[in-house]
Amino acid sequence: MTPHREIRLNAFDMACVGHIQQGLWTHPRDRALDYLSIDHWTSLARLLERGLFDGLFLADVLGVYDVHGGSQDAAVRHGAQIPLLDPMLLVPAMAAATSHLGFGVTVNLAWEPPALLARRFSTLDHLTRGRIGWNIVTGYLDSAARAMGLDRQMAHDDRYDMADEFMQVVYRLWEESWAADAVKRDRATGVYADPSRVTRIRHEGRQYRLDAPHLVEPSPQRTPVLYQAGASDRGRTFAALHAECVFINGGPKPHVAGLVADLRRRAAPRPIRAFMGATLIIGRTNAEARDKLEDYRRCASVEAALVHASASLGIDLAAYGLDDELxxxxxxxxxxxxxxxxSAPRATKQALIDRMILGSRQPPIVGSVEEVAEALIGWVEEADIDGFNLSRTVIPECLEDVVMLLVPALQERGRYKRGYAEGTYREKLFGAGPRLTAPHPAAAVAR
Ligand SMILES: Cc1cc2nc3c(=O)[nH]c(=O)nc-3n(C[C@H](O)[C@H](O)[C@H](O)COP(=O)(O)O)c2cc1C
Known part of the structure; x- marks a missing residue:
């Protein structure tokens, strides 16, 4: 009998008060207001490691949500992804508090030279001993472009073209610049590294020019574990070439299943780990879960959810009547x-609001621990996903429910690991070596 596929879990968070489920920070037991303290992040990381989570996935944006009604005021008032800290800077403290948890950090490549981003990730790959991943994004906000000195962002598909070239450069910095045997650390001869084994990366492209060696010596994974979220046709082409893990929205099962099948087909023979966004409300009984939902629901903000949705859909929802098709x-x-x-027969603003049960477009899965475990297993079986990026509701209790209740239930069903595998984030995810291998394009330049 083939063993059941194990379900992988990431926590999905952001260094702000209002991430996905808008308004829940106002719940009296919610601790999101502690996001400015290191202890908040280290205790989160420890909790996730207790639950054998594969990773903490951190979202990020570089602009304010000002699409809704053309104003940033509602985003600011509700704390909807503003104020927002730099997620990379949270990682070293969390890494020091844990030994196995991976960190999938969203970093927008659009506003800096490849050499700078490559150095930060190499630094984190060293400090975490190979537990860093990168969610490759190019942004979706004109407000970010205005923060960086432009009037608007590049067009959708052009952003992916820019990212393709950016990836070519960072692969060469991470994989090619330093040969595996370049570092000698030889006190007797005084040779730290052999200059003949460290090469300058020369690149002249449409967007980027470079003539320099990578500044950081080879790290455990070299290239961080690569995530991609975004599943337009152009986005899938990008993911199929570069991504090791994809993060997809929920939605009806056939929609998600079709997306995953297409991504796997396009990436073959490279394996892809597909994580679906999900929000869980777990009780010891169904009634307890329903009570919790009602309790949380009182704090949800539909206005803040519309602010978030307007920005990420790129549609000013304030300009539409409830029954207008979007x-x-x-x-x-x-x-x-x-x-x-x-998700709806007619994509109207009302249909969208109907889905905003807890302050986001993502309706929660609500039930007893057994019901939620079976629901997740159903998703994995029927949509061929590998795991879930779990949005927070009321933190930390929503994650404590996962760690204390759901994880044991999944373990009993043979669907969840009982301990971490050894090695880097990539080794844990794929059961192979720490570095990317052919046919991934990073391997083509590896030394
Ligand atoms: C589930 C999900 C999460 C995303 N998270 C972020 C994020 O944190 N920061 C960001 O700038 N873009 C984020 N994006 C945007 C995408 O990564 C992508 O770059 C872009 O918006 C285009 O997506 P598309 O190919 O589906 O059109 C996310 C997209 C999805 C579907």
Whole structure:
């Protein structure tokens, strides 16, 4: 009998008060207001490691949500992803508090030279001993472009073209610049590294120019574990070439299953780990879970959810009546528009609001621990996903429910690991070596 596929869990968070489920920070037991303290992040990391989570996935944006009504005021008032800290800077403290947890950090490549981003990730790969991952994004906000001195962001597909070139450069910095035997650390001869084994990376492309060696010596994984979220046609082409893990929206099962099958087909023979966004409300009984939902629900903010949705759909929802059909074109996150259209017979503002049960477009899975365990198993079986990126509701109790209740239930069903595998984030995820291998393009330049 083939063993059941184990379900992988990431926590999905952001260094702000209001991440996905808008308004829940006002719940009296919610600790999101502690996001400015290191202890908040280290205790989160320890809790996740207790639950054998594969990773903590951190979102990030570089602009304010000002699409809704053309104003940033509601985002600021509700704490909807503003104020927002730099997620990379949280990682060393959490890494020091844990030994196995991986960190999938969203970093936007659009506003800096490849050499700078490559150095920060190499630094974190050393400090975490190979537990760093990168969610590759190019942004979706004109407000970020204005923060960086431009009037608007690049067009949707051009952003992916820019990212393709950026990836070529960072692969060469991480994989090619330093040969595996370049570092000698020889006190007797005084040779730290052999200069003949360290090469300058020369690149002249459409977007980027470079003539320099990588500044950091080889780290355990070299290239961080690569995540991608965004499943437009152009996004899937990008993911199939570069991504090791993809993060997809929820939605109807056939929609998600089709997306995953297409991504796997495009990436073959490379394996892809597919994580679906999910929000769980778990009780010891169904009634307890329903009570919890009602309790949380009182704190949810539909206005803040519309602010968030307007920005990520790239549609000013304030300009639409409840029964108006929303446009299908977007220069922001096209897969979010596709998920909305797949979820309702008519993609109206009212249909969207109907889904905003807890302050986001992502309706929660609510039930007893057994019901939620079976629901997750159903997703894995029927949509061929590998695991879930779990949004927080009321933190930390929502994660304590996962660690104390759901994980044991999944373990009993043979669906969850009982201990971590050894090695780097990549080794834990794929059961192979620490570095990328052919046919991944990073391997083509590896030394
Ligand atoms: C589930 C999900 C999460 C995402 N998280 C972020 C994020 O944290 N920061 C960001 O700038 N873009 C984020 N994006 C945007 C995408 O990564 C992508 O770059 C872009 O918006 C285009 O997506 P598309 O190919 O579906 O149109 C996310 C997209 C999805 C679907």
């Amino acid at each position: 446009p299908s074109a977007s220069q922001a996150i096209q897969s979010n528009v596709a998920a909305l259209r797949a």
